[in-house]
């Protein structure tokens with residue numbers, strides 16, 4: 001390769017307005033290749049909107065959103081962005097409740113886009129092996145034949161992470177993956193994210209400080225559509241501006 005690309009995400013001057021209200025306000029945000037970044041911030045800070053722009057669901061008013069410092073994501077459609085290797089998990093789990101865990105993964109497999117194909121056409125040994133590998137990493141190998149509707153809330157979240165993993169994305173965007181989970185499930189999720197992080201980049205939105213401490217390398221704090229502070233967990237935790245936002249009347253809510 002002639003030049004080394006450092007940033008998988010290169011975002012500058014990003015502004016998103018809803019009826020004149022700036023959900024993101026001249027935001028700059030950079031994520032390096034193979035980095036696991038955690039984004040925190042109070043409710044309404046613009047965290048989900050940031051992911052919406054990256055995955056093409058929301059188009060910005062202004063700003064640069066580049067993948068590998070070159071590909072302009074603001075010009076692309078959602079499915080094109082997904083095909084580039086960007087996988088996104090929304091806040092609420094959306095699995096196919098009537099299909100089994102295995103079938104949910106099979107249907108998410110690239111090239112097997114219909115239920116008919118996923119369930120009835122023969123999977124190659126290689127496909128099966130890949131699905132089993134994902135089942136193992138999300139801890140659901142023993143429940144592969146369960147209907148997804150029977151899973152606990154936490155297990156559905158893991159299955160949805162699996163449905164992203166099976167597509168082998170370069171960049172994974174997770175919006176509050178531990179929301180509504182028990183302490184034990186949160187702990188398991190930390191292990192899962194650490195296991196899947198090597199070899200790809202992750203942006204994880206969260207507000208639970210305990211979780212953030214366990215997982216984070218670098219943390220970005222968003223507030224009112226801007227970066228309030230960025231750095232190590234310790235640095236962010238000790239920043240007076242961050243303490244003011246978190247303690248001074250802004251409620252940290254679940255969405």
Ligand code: ADP
Nearest residue numbers: 018023041042043044045046047048049050255
């Ligand atoms: P967070 O995920 O940090 O809680 P969001 O990105 O969901 O915050 O929202 C940021 C702000 O933008 C909030 O004030 C929210 O009400 C507003 N907002 C988000 N999406 C829309 C939308 N589609 N239409 C209007 N306002 C929106």
Ligand code: MG
Nearest residue numbers: 047048049255
């Ligand atoms: Mg949100």
